[in-house]
Amino acid sequence: MSKVRVLVGTRKGAFILTSDAKREQWDVAGPHFGGWEIYHLKGSPADPDRIYASQSSGWFGQLIQRSNDAGQTWEPMGNKFVYDGIPGTHQWYDGTPHPWEFKRVWHLEPSLTDPDTVYAGAEDAALFRSSDGGQTWLELSGLRGHGTGPHWQPGAGGMCLHNILLDPSDPRRIFIAISAAGAFRTDDGGETWRPINRGLRSAHIPDPTAEVGHCVHHVAMHPSRPGVLFMQKHWDVMRSDDAGDSWNEVSGNLPTDFGFTLDIHAHEPETIYVVPIKSDSEHYPPEGKLRVYRSRTGGNEWEPLTQGLPQADCYVNVLRDAMAVDSLDSCGVYFGTTGGQVYASSDAGDHWAPIVRDLPAVLSVEVQTLP
Amino acid sequence: MIRVWLPAHLQNLARAAGGEVEIEVNGAVTQRSVLDALEARYPMLRGTIRDHVTQQRRPFVRFFACGEDLSHEPPDAPLPEAIASGKEPFLLVGAIAGGAGPRPARPSA
Numbered sequence: 001m002s003k004v005r006v007l008v009g010t011r012k013g014a015f016i017l018t019s020d021a022k023r024e025q026w027d028v029a030g031p032h033f034g035g036w037e038i039y040h041l042k043g044s045p046a047d048p049d050r051i052y053a054s055q056s057s058g059w060f061g062q063l064i065q066r067s068n069d070a071g072q073t074w075e076p077m078g079n080k081f082v083y084d085g086i087p088g089t090h091q092w093y094d095g096t097p098h099p100w101e102f103k104r105v106w107h108l109e110p111s112l113t114d115p116d117t118v119y120a121g122a123e124d125a126a127l128f129r130s131s132d133g134g135q136t137w138l139e140l141s142g143l144r145g146h147g148t149g150p151h152w153q154p155g156a157g158g159m160c161l162h163n164i165l166l167d168p169s170d171p172r173r174i175f176i177a178i179s180a181a182g183a184f185r186t187d188d189g190g191e192t193w194r195p196i197n198r199g200l201r202s203a204h205i206p207d208p209t210a211e212v213g214h215c216v217h218h219v220a221m222h223p224s225r226p227g228v229l230f231m232q233k234h235w236d237v238m239r240s241d242d243a244g245d246s247w248n249e250v251s252g253n254l255p256t257d258f259g260f261t262l263d264i265h266a267h268e269p270e271t272i273y274v275v276p277i278k279s280d281s282e283h284y285p286p287e288g289k290l291r292v293y294r295s296r297t298g299g300n301e302w303e304p305l306t307q308g309l310p311q312a313d314c315y316v317n318v319l320r321d322a323m324a325v326d327s328l329d330s331c332g333v334y335f336g337t338t339g340g341q342v343y344a345s346s347d348a349g350d351h352w353a354p355i356v357r358d359l360p361a362v363l364s365v366e367v368q369t370l371p
Numbered sequence: 372m373i374r375v376w377l378p379a380h381l382q383n384l385a386r387a388a389g390g391e392v393e394i395e396v397n398g399a400v401t402q403r404s405v406l407d408a409l410e411a412r413y414p415m416l417r418g419t420i421r422d423h424v425t426q427q428r429r430p431f432v433r434f435f436a437c438g439e440d441l442s443h444e445p446p447d448a449p450l451p452e453a454i455a456s457g458k459e460p461f462l463l464v465g466a467i468a469g470g471a472g473p474r475p476a477r478p479s480a
Contacts, residue, residue, distance in 0.1 A: 035380060059380070059429065059431040059432060059466070060380060060419040060432070060465070061418055061419055061429060063415075080417070080418060080423045082423065082424055
C-alpha cells in the first residue's frame with residue numbers, strides 16, 4: 001500500500017510525518033536537529049530515502065545534513081558555500097552597494113534523476129550545486145553575473161533565492177526566484193541566465209514594470225506542463241504560459257492578492273491553491289479566517305476552502321515553501337503555519353484536518369508519495 | 372592534551388557527549404592551533420566556530436579561558452599556560468543574543 005511522508009522544516013527542528021494512503025493516522029518523528037532552524041528539507045525523486053536538509057543557526061551558521069534511510073539517521077555534509085570569484089555588490093536597504101555575504105540556504109532541490117546532484121538556493125541570493133551528494137558546493141555564478149545582480153535588493157526576509165524548479169522535459173532548463181529581484185531562467189544548465197519578469201507589475205517600486213526588483217514569493221510548475229508557471233508575488237497571483245517570457249495576473253476574486261505560498265494539484269494542472277494573507281505588515285489571514293483558495297480554471301475564479309480550518313481568531317501565516325501536494329489518486333494537499341499546525345486534506349482541499357497542532361513555527365513542507 | 376568545552380549544539384554535531392573533548396596540539400598553543408586541531412579531529416565543526424574562508428570567529432561564538440574573555444585576542448597569541456597544560460579547559464561558548472542589532476529589522480517573510 002502506498003505511503004505518504006511529509007517533511008516539515010521549522011524554526012526549531014525538522015519533523016517527519018508518515019501515514020498510509022488513507023492519510024488518517026499519522027506517525028510524528030522528531031524533532032531532528034532540535035533547536036536549529038530547518039529552512040527546508042527535500043527527498044531525492046531518484047532515491048526517496050535520500051533526504052537533504054538545510055540546518056542553520058544564528059550562532060553556528062549553516063550545515064547541510066543528508067539521510068540515506070528516510071530520515072532515521074543523518075550525516076553532516078559539506079557546508080562551505082563560497083561565492084565564485086569576486087562576490088561583488090548588490091543594493092542594500094538604503095540603496096548603497098553592499099557586498100554579497102553568505103547567510104543561509106533557504107531551499108534544497110535534489111536532481112530529478114541523480115541522487116548525488118542537488119541544488120541549493122542561498123541568501124544572499126545565489127545558486128549552488130553539489131554533484132557529490134552534498135559534500136562540496138560550487139556556485140552557478142552566471143546567475144549573479146548576468147548583469148542585473150548589482151540592482152537586486154533584499155526583501156524584508158533577506159535577499160534569498162528561495163525557489164528552484166527543474167524542468168522534467170529539459171534537463172538544461174531551470175527556473176529560480178529571488179526576493180526581491182524576481183524570477184530567472186537558464187536554458188543551458190545554469191551557465192547563462194536571464195530575468196523572466198515581463199508582465200509583473202509592482203506598484204511601489206520606482207519603475208513598476210522594471211526588469212528586476214519584483215518581490216516574487218513563490219513559483220510553482222506542474223511536471224506535466226513545464227511551460228506553464230504560477231506565481232504568488234508579494235501582491236498579485238500571476239500566470240505564465242510561455243515559460244516565464246510573459247506573465248498575466250490571475251488574482252481574480254481573491255479577498256487579497258497578497259500571500260506567500262502556492263501549489264498545483266498533482267493530477268489537474270489547472271487546479272491551483274493559494275493562501276491569501278493580509279498585508280502589508282499584518283501577515284495573517286483576512287478576518288481571522290484561515291482559508292485556502294482553490295482555482296480549477298488556472299486562476300481568476302477562486303473558491304474558499306474552509307472545512308476543518310479555523311474560521312475565527314486565526315492569526316497565523318503560511319510561508320512560501322510551506323505547501324505541498326501528494327500524488328495519490330485523490331490528491332492530498334498539505335500546508336504548515338507559523339503557529340505550528342500542519343493541515344492536510346486528502347480530497348484535494350474539500351476537507352482539512354490538522355496532522356499536528358503544536359510544532360514550532362513551520363518554515364517548509366514537502367511531501368513524498370511512496371509506493 | 373588540550374581540553375576544549377563545546378556548547379551543547381556542537382557537542383551533538385560532533386557526537387561528543389559530556390561537553391569536553393580532548394585534542395592534541397603540536398607546537399604553540401594558540402586559538403588558531405587549537406581550532407585547527409579541533410576541526411581536524413571533528414571536521415563537521417568546520418564553519419560553525421569560524422568562517423571557512425576568513426577564519427574569523429563567528430560573531431555569536433565566544434572564547435573563554437581561565438576566567439577571561441579571549442574572544443578579541445589575536446588568533447596566534449599564546450593561550451594561558453593552564454590551557455596548554457590541560458589544567459583548565461578552553462571554553463567555546465554560544466553567546467547570549469538578543470535585542471536590536473545595528474541592521475534594519477528583518478522580520479520573517
